[in-house]
Amino acid sequence: MTRRVTIADVAKKAGLSKGAVSYALNGQPGVSESTRQRVLRLALEMGWHPNSAAKALSGARAGAFGLVLARPASTLGIEPFFMKLISGMESAMASSQTALLLQVVPDHAAEIAVYRRWWAERRVDGVFLIDLCKDDPRVPVLEELRLPAMVVGGPGHHGALPGVWIDDASAMVMVMEYLAALRHRRIARVGGVPGMLHTELRTEAFDSVADRLGLEWSTTISTDYSPEQGAQVTRRLLSSGSPPTAIVYDNDVMAVAGVSVAHEMGVRVPSDVSIMAWDDSVLCEITHPPLTAVSRDISAYGVQVAARLLALLNGEVVTEVEETPPRLVVRGSTARPVD
Amino acid sequence: MTRRVTIADVAKKAGLSKGAVSYALNGQPGVSESTRQRVLRLALEMGWHPNSAAKALSGARAGAFGLVLARPASTLGIEPFFMKLISGMESAMASSQTALLLQVVPDHAAEIAVYRRWWAERRVDGVFLIDLCKDDPRVPVLEELRLPAMVVGGPGHHGALPGVWIDDASAMVMVMEYLAALRHRRIARVGGVPGMLHTELRTEAFDSVADRLGLEWSTTISTDYSPEQGAQVTRRLLSSGSPPTAIVYDNDVMAVAGVSVAHEMGVRVPSDVSIMAWDDSVLCEITHPPLTAVSRDISAYGVQVAARLLALLNGEVVTEVEETPPRLVVRGSTARPVD
């Protein structure tokens, strides 16, 4: 059992002091270029790696960011959103040797407790705040803790915390104008969890555009994002006296469930009802017909968010920023309604 | 900006030495019961939390387990398997204040590099090895590194590493006997990635049971688990001269894609073709008809795996163990074939 190689081992072999080796390895001034090269080569040869605990203890970074997911595991599993976001984050964090600490909790209270513990234990250097709500209770806690955080979502409602957001409102305008151009006059929306900021923003946009376009009828029904509720709501909508000619879903899973319900009821897609998903993933391509969807580059979103949290820790001034807006990917599930 | 409260602060307030306080807080002998209670109360009052770096540095645990996912993010996102497994793991780890470090990488080589780095940096106390392959190259590396690991999968092919496995072979027997009892004589299987142990085990079981049952025809076609390939293979199978009357898919996503293709081709489920999914999730319930599936308690699997890795670190002797076998959940996608 060979012992770990420490900075002292490298120093001894190089005939230098620990301090000099530390300077050399970290690109700090205080050693000559030739010495630095020699030390770097030696460290590589000897298979030296910094002990993350020692590094963290001596005032530097913990070398980790935290992400807490406060949704039931059943919902989490099926939404491609999170994994895409996570893999984006990690590709941005890799360059700075930062790891991702993940925790799944049942609710916001537990989430807040995790933040307190992580920060008290100096286990993370910062966290990502996800699923932002209106008047989110987590925001003041993070501010009070002075725990560096980057909010995934917005705009607004994250106090003094920096955030990155995607413009859902204008995407909703795009969606509605597209449907209106197809001559849809009766549009329903199967929305996500009320209280979540992006849900609210979409609802507001939906209502105001519907009004502006002078639609015959429009409504939003709230769900918990689960396919079960998506199916249930769709069933209700399609069996009403005068059903909508188009339905906009707040995620892809519910849209897929919606198509299924339509099949089951003998309602044809898209001739009887047009269906539209929010967030594009392979799920949208496996249904028949494939789903028209609002497509956002979630992975790039993750990259952006992580890069900005790193910048924040480097002392740069980081403010709210808007990601590139979503695109509309038209597939077979939307068409002009037959009269 | 109030400084962190350290063990020295607690010691001063209690009028004790750092050592005594450490003993008191960790349930070690060396202090009287009354002193211990006093210290515990005081620590709570002062809001003391152990600095995880200091703890890790002084020989104790890093307080984290690592999980590396070496699948493309696109596949990961959609398979509920991983999130269920993760949330199970975490519920078992919570009691011992152990965090989960997550990393998504493109391939096994990168995965191995992560293990090496994590262990060299003493960032984790152990790792979970997932998606076990035949003659898995990661196994000898983990053994050589002496990095505590728990293999999710088996039986066999994980050398001296302990593992937890679910009996896929006997589940396959159950599936095939069920289909045979329904009078299916032509059964196709849309398999996962060849080389992965569970894929191979299922293939072997599939072949041997098909043989034993004296089926008229049976075949396995390999895929990469993606819905695209699932759809493509299904299309090919259903358009052949004498199509199968039943198709068994190696995951739920492909089965859902399969149902979609059947709809698209005007093939009725289950009267023209029976469809069966492996791993049960909400996905199986949103199709029409809902899918008959092999159901495994993935979350419990995660709990078991994490609990055993903890036990391993506590010096307990941990050997290979088998989880409770999968159940067959019969829904609407399987029936007796019409002649």
Added chain:
DNA sequence: GCCCCAAAGTGAACCGGTTCAGCGCGCGCT
């Protein structure tokens, strides 16, 4: 030739825990 300064490197303190050797003291035993 002398002075001064910057570059290169040293040695020790420090981060916040754990752990081990040692010490004083009260108590039981004979």
Added chain:
DNA sequence: AGCGCGCGCTGAACCGGTTCACTTTGGGGC
């Protein structure tokens, strides 16, 4: 009364880095 033992606690070393105050060395300017 004297001895020994073990409980309860102390003080210091240690983990492996970072950082700071300080020393040595070499070179340029005059």
